[in-house]
Amino acid sequence: MNLSYILNELGEERENYFQAIAPPIVQTSNYAFKTVEDLRRAFEDEMSDYLYSRGIHPTLDILRKKLAALDDAEECLVFNSGAAAIFAAVLAFVKSGDHIVSVRNPYTWAQRMFDNILPRFGITTTYIDGSQIQHWQNALQPNTVFFYLESPNSWNYSIQPVSEVAGLAKENNIITLLDNSYCTPLYQQPLSFGIDLAMQTATKYISGHSDTLGGILCGSRRLLKKIFDTEYLAIGSGIQPFNAWLLIRGLRTLPLRLQRIFHTTKQVIRFLKQHPKVEKILFPLDESFPHYRLATQQMKDAGGLFTFVLKTPRRDDIVRFCESLQHILMAVSWGGHESLILPKCAAIPPHEFDSSREEHRYIRMYVGLEEADYLIRDLENALEKI
Ligand SMILES: Cc1ncc(COP(=O)(O)O)c(C=O)c1O
Numbered sequence: 001m002n003l004s005y006i007l008n009e010l011g012e013e014r015e016n017y018f019q020a021i022a023p024p025i026v027q028t029s030n031y032a033f034k035t036v037e038d039l040r041r042a043f044e045d046e047m048s049d050y051l052y053s054r055g056i057h058p059t060l061d062i063l064r065k066k067l068a069a070l071d072d073a074e075e076c077l078v079f080n081s082g083a084a085a086i087f088a089a090v091l092a093f094v095k096s097g098d099h100i101v102s103v104r105n106p107y108t109w110a111q112r113m114f115d116n117i118l119p120r121f122g123i124t125t126t127y128i129d130g131s132q133i134q135h136w137q138n139a140l141q142p143n144t145v146f147f148y149l150e151s152p153n154s155w156n157y158s159i160q161p162v163s164e165v166a167g168l169a170k171e172n173n174i175i176t177l178l179d180n181s182y183c184t185p186l187y188q189q190p191l192s193f194g195i196d197l198a199m200q201t202a203t204k205y206i207s208g209h210s211d212t213l214g215g216i217l218c219g220s221r222r223l224l225k226k227i228f229d230t231e232y233l234a235i236g237s238g239i240q241p242f243n244a245w246l247l248i249r250g251l252r253t254l255p256l257r258l259q260r261i262f263h264t265t266k267q268v269i270r271f272l273k274q275h276p277k278v279e280k281i282l283f284p285l286d287e288s289f290p291h292y293r294l295a296t297q298q299m300k301d302a303g304g305l306f307t308f309v310l311k312t313p314r315r316d317d318i319v320r321f322c323e324s325l326q327h328i329l330m331a332v333s334w335g336g337h338e339s340l341i342l343p344k345c346a347a348i349p350p351h352e353f354d355s356s357r358e359e360h361r362y363i364r365m366y367v368g369l370e371e372a373d374y375l376i377r378d379l380e381n382a383l384e385k386i
Contacts, residue, residue, distance in 0.1 A: 003186075006066050006069045007252055007254070007255075008252070010069055011061065011062040011064075012062055022249075023062050025242050025244075026058040027242070028057075028241075029053050030052050030053065031050045031051055031052070046228075047225055047228045047229070055238065057241055059241040059244045059248070060241070062248055063247055064078060067218060070218075071185045071190070072185075072189060073191055073219055073220070074219070074220050075218070075221040075223075075225070076224070077216075077217045077224050077227060078214055078244060079215035079232075080215070080238065080239050080243070081201070081213040082179075082200065082203055082213070082214070082216075083215065084215050084235065084237035085201075085217050086107070087113055089177050089197050089231075090113065090146060090177070092226055092231045093146055093175045094121075094123050094146055096123065097122050097143060098123050098146070099124050099125070099126065100114060100118070100124070100125040100144070100145070100147075101125070101128060101136060101139045102127055102148035103128065103151075103158065103160060104130070104158075105127075105156065106148060107150060107181075107201075110148065110179070129158070130158065130160040130165070131161070132161075133161055133165060133168065136164075137168060140172065147168075148179075149178040149195070150179040151178060151179075151188075151298070152284045152291075154181065155307060155362065155364060156282060156307065156362075157284040157289065157295075157306070159295050160178075161294060162178065162193040162194075162195060162298055163193045166193050166195050166196075169196075175196050175223075176194075176196045177195070177196065177199055178197070178198060179199050179201075180198050180199065181201045181205075181335075183299050183300075183302060184206070185218075186254065187258070188299045196223055197223065199216065201213075201215055202214030202247050203335065204335025205257070205258060206254065207247055207250045207336070208250040208254065209336055209337055210338060211246060211336075213243070214243060214244075214247050215239075257337075258303070261304045261369065262302065262303030262304065264372045265304055267376070268372060268376060269281055269286065271376045271380075272308055272379065277312070277383050279308075279310060280308065283302075283306035283307075284299070284302055285299070285301070285302050304366055305364065305366050305367075306364075306365060306367075307362050308362075309358060309362060309363070310363065310386070313355035315345055315355070317386040321363075322382075324386075325378050325379070326382075327370070327374060328340065328341050328378050328379070330342065334366035336368060337368050337369045338369075338370075339365070341363060341366075342363070344359060
């Protein structure tokens with residue numbers, strides 16, 4: 001992958017806009033045509049033309065070229081959020097009566113789509129522990145049309161044997177999507193394992209500054225054209241020029257940010273692992289992690305997001321720890337410049353908190369761009385409070 005070329009030059013035709021270094025935000029809703037024939041051609045293949053900004057527009061085109069190249073894909077579509085990308089991709093390949101196999105505990109709004117929206121159209125989903133190919137095989141039904149993967153998962157980091165799952169899917173004419181938000185294509189390339197659709201929330205690492213949302217699908221031209229011609233245009237969730245521009249800007253520093261974040265994460269994990277009040281760390285590239293070997297085979301590196309469990313069984317202690325942090329912010333999302341903490345118990349009514357269920361005690365941490373010592377001191381002080 002020629003990263004320097006992709007991030008600095010690919011798609012940027014500076015002679016068309018005054019040799020400006022930063023590309024323009026082409027903020028228009030529609031485009032004018034000189035001839036009826038040109039307009040007819042745009043109607044015929046809106047994906048290859050500029051007609052109306054619900055479809056493709058010039059700022060987005062620069063972004064699509066870069067993102068497709070990063071995933072070594074023929075084609076890329078960018079949506080207004082990761083959730084929109086997931087919804088469009090799944091909707092494009094299912095019909096009433098179909099069946100989906102998904103990893104257990106996928107991203108929340110993917111799960112809500114499977115549980116609350118698709119059943120209204122007679123589409124069912126089976127959730128599995130996706131770490132063994134046998135589980136995918138066992139879940140197959142004659143009407144299975146879609147495999148949904150998230151490797152690693154963004155709370156428990158479980159990993160799927162991606163090549164094997166993609167191979168099984170191919171044998172059975174099943175479309176595969178892998179949520180690759182955790183690694184980005186810099187550290188894992190789903191299409192190289194035979195996956196059909198590589199998905200990412202661009203809100204996280206691609207944006208990198210917690211100031212915009214976006215969602216990415218990369219794959220073959222045939223599949224993405226099918227999504228574009230129906231769901232992308234019909235739902236109208238394509239990314240708009242300013243947000244596309246922010247994502248281009250985010251891409252410029254993606255490798256640097258990831259290197260720094262991954263390095264700092266390992267220092268923070270080292271600190272937490274030796275701390276007497278910490279029971280456990282969940283991180284795919286930690287040797288104690290159950291899927292460590294598979295993770296090292298599939299991923300070049302990882303960092304940023306990990307989960308830890310305090311020794312205390314008490315919800316009050318988890319609350320006190322989180323509320324004692326002075327610099328690490330308590331918030332959803334991840335992938336930006338700022339370090340974050342997210343206690344699972346915040347999503348559970350207090351009377352339902354059950355300390356015997358380990359996941360109720362999960363605290364997810366995202367390591368941003370701060371100095372490692374700064375974060376470690378903050379964690380150390382908060383741990384002293386419990
Ligand atoms: C792993 C993962 N996939 C998908 C999404 C959805 O992305 P967005 O928030 O951009 O809709 C998220 C958001 O948190 C996520 O963490």
